[in-house]
Amino acid sequence: MISSFIANPAFLEDIIRILFVFVLITAAFTLSTRNIASLLTVYAVQSLLMVLIAIFLYMIEGNKTLIAIAALTLVSKVLLIPLFIDLIGEKIKISRDLKFNYLEPTASLIVSMGLILLAYVFLSGFFSELIMSKLFFMGAVIGLSLTLMGMLVIFSRRKVITKAIGYLTMENGVLLFGIFVADLPFIIEILIVIDLMILVLLTTILAIGLDSTIEEYHQRLQTLKIWSGSGD
Amino acid sequence: MNASFLLFTLLNTGFILLVSPLFMSLIKKVKAYAQGRKGPSLLQNYLDLRKLIQKEVVYSPNSSGIMRVTPYLNLAVLLLASLFVPVVFIPDAPAGIGNIIVFLYLLAIERFFTALCGLDAGSSFGGMGSSRLMSLSAVIEPTMVIAFAALAYVLRTVNFHEMFAITAGSTIPESPTLTLISISLFIIIIVETGRIPVDNPATHLELTMMNEAMILEQSGKNLALIELTHAVKQTILMAILINVLVPWGLVTKLTFAGLAVSCLYFLLKASLLAGLIGLFESSIAKMRLFRLPSFYMMAFFFSALTILMEVFA
């Protein structure tokens, strides 16, 4: 019974559509959540959604790369990166990112809708040339708008850690876009993830220098020992 | 350098040197009559010059070589300029003699060194004189140049000798526009010789002086030379006006009779002009210094008008 459902592409497509909605919801959360721990959770969920989308897509398409991508995403984005950021977050001893720049959460949600519209309009202009199913087109639109929303997060939130999550959201958007528009060679996906990991590593380490509330960091510090790793 | 020119050099220069003081006296005389006085004799200027030339020269200790050289230089310059304006006859001059522009700038040399002389002794009067002279001569310069350019326009040459050769012999001016130029030339004479309303050559009130202020430090021989220079300058300028407006009588060929006629004619015409200048001087009051530019504008207007008429004719 279940297997028949699973074998039915139309059903799978519906599920993927639902997942798209969830993705957008996570993005909205990322834009407005003030608590860093829950931000991380939202990100992990978003990544998980990516994994699920990849798996369902595999079921429709049968492209093995998708499974590999799903596995890779699961390991890196759902587990490792949130874990690492969480570790750093504890070190910095801040748990909230309260202030917003330029856009308050409500405004940014409205802007996000505009972004989705823009992504739709934009892509419809170009993908009309390609033969593409509606689902794939929608995936591309969601991917692109997720990328843009991630950028929205970067500039509207104050703390570096939040910005990093914004960046990760962007990356998820690109991943989504990639899954639906083209099937890139897997090696490239791996390299991207490695790149992402290093980047997150670096930014979060640097975030210690900037975001930390510890008194001694407020002045110009000559010798933060973050590089030699021997202290806080 | 041909014989004709050499002879011309001697005769013309000699003649101008000889008659120049006469016209000075004549103007004084006319002015005196106009004022109801009898005035000095016509020979008075000659006598003055003789007296001065025998007197010793007094120099200020502040003064320099400029003061010593200038009188000689200036007279020499004016004598050179006199070669440009044939009065006795029109010779076969070497190229360049008679060039209007050179002539204008010879006058400029005289001005330049007179002005330096004024500054040389360090007297405030001298400085004032040279300052005013240079300023006003700068303002009159466009007028002079335009007037002379108008001459060149009408007569199509830049050489006085050639110009006069064209005008000579005719009894009326070559072109009606020349009459207009003559007005400008008349004003130029007034300005260049420092006469009322521009300057008062007879003044002894320092604040109104221009030319006199600059030669305040000159004395004896040098003063004589300077006075002579002024006289020569006046004669030359008058000769230009005469040869343009009423040119008859000037001979182009060298004959004894012609020479005598032309000298006589010139003497007559120049005396009349001198009388006219004297009358003009008597009938007008000296202007304020800064009113002069507008006076000059009048001359400028006439000259420019001439050219315009020639241009659009």
Place this chain on the structure above:
Amino acid sequence: MIILSYLTVGAIALALITLSKSHRTMNAFFILHTLAFLAIGIYVLLTTSIPIFETGSEYFYVDHLSLYEVLIAALLFFLASVYANGYVESLVQAQELHRNNLKIFYMIFSLLLTTVTLAFFSDNLALFWIFAELTTIFSAALVAILSAKENIDAAIKYIFIASGAMLFSFIGLIFLYTLSGEVLGSGTLNWTLLAKNAALLSPKMLTASFVFLFIGFAAKSGIFPFHTWLPDAHSKAPSAVSAILSGVLLNIGIYGILRIYAIVRQTQAEPIVSQFLLGFGLLTVAVAVLNMLLQKNLKMLIAFSSVEHMGILLLGIGIGTPLALFWTLFYILAHSLTKASLFFSAGILHRQYESNLIQDIKDVFSLQPIAGWGFVISSFAIVGMPPFPIFSAKFFILLEAFGLSKSLVFAVLLLLVIASAAFARFLIEAFTQSSKDEGTDGVEALLPYTVRSGMKFPILSIIFMILALGVFFPEPLEKLLNTIVYELGYL
């Protein structure tokens, strides 16, 4: 083979640096590393017939353009490594750099060189993208290595703006991949393949893909409005690193744009893309020079000057004629060298005055004659005065641009006047200040900073090189550049 040897050398150098204990050995190994890269590059250029594909699956491709860029990079890294010997030691002594961080510094530096080299040699655009990303990360780490808050801040800006924009590039790549898939059956991101089949690609999609790719590469090379990270990062980084940032890393973005433009150029999308590049070039130059004019910070001035020059390079690419490309390529070399010399000199001045601000610089010529004159001469060179190479490159780029638009050339010329005025203003104001003017308010006279060994050599050698290049254009270089122009399909 080539890539493999580069990788091997890179790995060995990294290992040696990791193992070495003293600063001197680390530096020596790093110098050797750069020299080895330089040597391999020259060897390949002289002996191997290129272009060739590397490592089977056509991920890497060595042609004259990439080799040219790699040689420039290796040369600059070499100079920077020599300079770093004394400079970094000074930083350590001034306690701006912790001694424990030395090893990390050299390791990342060495890694950066390897990554840059690999990026230039990547034929697969996605691979290029990843290596370019890695260079961002490594260089940002080098900016942040000083651990001062402002450095970290600059590094963070660098990472977020450059990497964020690069994500859009990736979207562009996906476009390109799909596009090529439509035409070739299976998608590819291999530049060689794309360039060969460029004529088949749909111009409209290609334009869209170009625009996205441009966003990332523009951010990488400091094109307005993505340039904002550049002045901060370049001015806060240690000068040895600044020179690399300006001289090498900016070239990566330009290189990317150039490669993509070479594809676009063969299609109908060329006019619009060309105008697009010219527009951005002009805007970049304008914004950069206006930022330079009232600049109070020495290294910021140099950094904005980099932005300006990137704008000119963009113009040079956008013109799209072979001659323009030829001189643009030459311009890249000239700019990299000159900029490095400026940063090296500025580094010495920064050591001397502990500040980059205009009001702190005093008695330059008596305290630091070499750096002072080096800076002055390099400034002449960077504003395009003869007999330095930028002059002729500028002339010919503008000459080619004249065919497209007269007003563009005129605008650029006026903007360049502002750029020169900015340099002149800064130099005249800063370099003529005397400590004697201050009077007797107890300011003790500055002691001259002892320039360490190896810090003068790069400055002097660069000045010598640019002088030589400006006066005499070597024939082999001409041949090399002509080959590049040919290989990019311009002729």
Place this chain on the structure above:
Amino acid sequence: MLEAFIYIAVIALITGTVLPLLYSSKKSRKASFGLSFVSSIFLLVFAGTILYTGEESVFPAIRFIPGLDFTLTADRLSGGFILLIAAVVSGVSIYSVEYVEHAKSEARKDLQAALTNLFILAMMMVVLAGNMVCFLVFWEIMSLSSLMLVLHDYFSEENKKAGLFYFIMTSLSTAFLFMGFISLFKLTGSAEFGSLNYPASDLTLPFLCLFTGFGIKAGLVPFHKWLPYAHPAAPSSISALMSGVMLKVAIYGFLRFLLSISTPELWWGTLILIAGSLSAVLGVIYAVKESDIKRLLAYSSIENIGIIFTGIGLYLIFKLEGVESLALLSLAGACFHAFNHALFKSLLFLGAGSVVHATGTRNIEAFGGLIKRMPHTTTLFLIASVSIAGLPPTSGFVSEMMLFQAYFYSSALPDPLLKVLLIITLSVLALTSALAAALFVKLFGITFLALPRTRCAQEATEVPKPMLLGEAMLAIFCILSGLFSSRILALLDFDLGIPDMLLLGLILVGTCGLVRIAVRNSGPSKTRTSKETWGCGILDQLPTMEYTSAGFSEPLVVIFKKIYRTEISSTRTYSDTKESIFNSGTAKIHLIKFFQERLYLPVAYAVSLISSQVSRMQNGKLDTYVLYVFIAVLTLMTFTRYFA
């Protein structure tokens, strides 16, 4: 064979540049200037030959950059300007041997010697350059080396400003030249200078650009403002080179372009003529008011450049109206004036340098009585003053006369409106030359005559011999070029029918002698007494009673008050609250610098305002930066969607 002269000169100058930098000693500086002197001699011979034979001398091309060789050519035009350079350099190099030793430090002396040689080299090469790129290369080197020389005394606030201003103007000039040359290059397809047989409409853009570019460098109104700043800042020997030669190099460039055009347009000539006349008269009017000796000379350079451009404009007009003889006359007049101005203006600057060196100030009001203290300098200065005032039989007169003559003959023009224009510009020229005479009466009179006004003038002493020798060299050139002007021009096959100055000079000297002899024997022979200057009875004359420079120019200031336009401001303080008992106060008469306040400063303010606005974009906040990127991405997406 002839080319060897140039090679030797180049090698000498390069050695002269490098030598003082390598060995810092008085000897090496001496050698350096010696080398520039030697090079000038070689150049003189070279230029003389080229001018006389009229041969074109083409040097073998050297590989320079791809597609463009390094070429040098010398034809008559460049020969003439090489002659000019060489003549001035010969004097300046001798002068500098001693002059350079007054610089403040050893390093600066060396640098000054080296840069002087480089500067000379660059100017020479600009004139010899065979193509546009070479021209620009040396043009820029010329600007740079002169800039460094202007900045030689870089601790002074005034000099910094002058240097920056000079640099901006010179960059602007180069930018216009770039534009002009590029458009020519595109038109002809080659960088070579050659005849331009194109319709005038194609040449309008190059013409306007090159006219502006060269005009800026030459100091044409309204681009003249850098001259009065840069000249006082530079050492006098350099001011001499800049004013005497560098401005002429700009003229050369302009002529090189203009003469290669076969079909110019009439309005070009009109434009050049009007700009020239305007520069001439405004230059001299500003000069009259000036009391800084070097700034005064700088303004006077503007005037003379105006006269030269007037000649060029006349040339173009006459040529297009088909009056070839007058066209030739005006062009020859312009070129000859360029040559003469080079000589006497550098002589004046050297003289001013001597005076400034002896007194330690540039303010004319502080001078006076120097004729007794520096008799040789005074004589040399007088020669130059007489020349620049355009008094016959000097060189300055001859060239001005050529222009006047062209004007006077302009009745030959068919177009009445053009004639009217010529009348107006003629009167402007006349005014200019008369004002120049007044100017130099003032400069010479106030500086050298009467009593010293200050202690520094009182204590002045004659300058060392080499400086005098250098000046004398130029003075001799000056006199020779005046006296033999018609012969020189005849030698160059210009049959222009101008008066023979030698004849005039001889007659003048002869008459002078005759007058002297005639007067000598009259009256008491040895009766020269000395008595104080008459001062209304005041016996002890004080320097304060003398006319001052400002006083001298006051009548002109009043007459031209429309142009000077002063602003009077005053502040007062009172001892009581009702403001009736005057305590103290200041009053200031401020001369409105029209071009500076209405043209240069507004532009500068506008640019810096925009600049500061743009700089505010760079606010240092990551969020703002990312916002820019975000907006840019959105814009690009929209743009691509709808316009691509």
